[in-house]
Amino acid sequence: MARLKRDSKLLAILQNRIAGLRSIDENLELGGGIGVASLQRTHKALTEALARYNKLLSDTDGALNDVVALEAEARDLIERSLAGVAARFGKDSSEYEKAGGTRKSERRKRGAGASAKAKAPQGAQSQTPRNDAN
Numbered sequence: 001m002a003r004l005k006r007d008s009k010l011l012a013i014l015q016n017r018i019a020g021l022r023s024i025d026e027n028l029e030l031g032g033g034i035g036v037a038s039l040q041r042t043h044k045a046l047t048e049a050l051a052r053y054n055k056l057l058s059d060t061d062g063a064l065n066d067v068v069a070l071e072a073e074a075r076d077l078i079e080r081s082l083a084g085v086a087a088r089f090g091k092d093s094s095e096y097e098k099a100g101g102t103r104k105s106e107r108r109k110r111g112a113g114a115s116a117k118a119k120a121p122q123g124a125q126s127q128t129p130r131n132d133a134n
């Protein structure tokens with residue numbers, strides 16, 4: 001999923017302010033470093049900074065896409081390598097275990113005992129004695 005690119009509302013406000021000041025005087029200087037020229041420099045710097053930032057986001061998205069593609073390739077190779085070991089040596093071999101698989105003989109067998117323990121009989125009384133005297 002692509003990251004949202006950033007936009008600056010201040011950029012539009014700054015552009016309008018520059019246009020307003022330029023309508024008064026093309027080279028208006030208000031003192032203290034405030035004027036048309038300084039606002040234009042700030043506008044240009046902000047525009048360039050936003051462009052750099054948005055390019056970095058795009059580059060990051062591209063890098064993430066590369067990582068995801070390589071992970072999918074690695075996952076496929078991992079699965080295929082274990083399947084290859086199983087085909088060559090068998091699923092109950094020590095080689096299969098060395099490759100990261102669980103030997104067939106070491107797998108737990110699910111039986112009726114596990115599900116029977118989970119279900120308690122209905123109406124069963126507690127085996128601890130109760131003292132009804134207050």
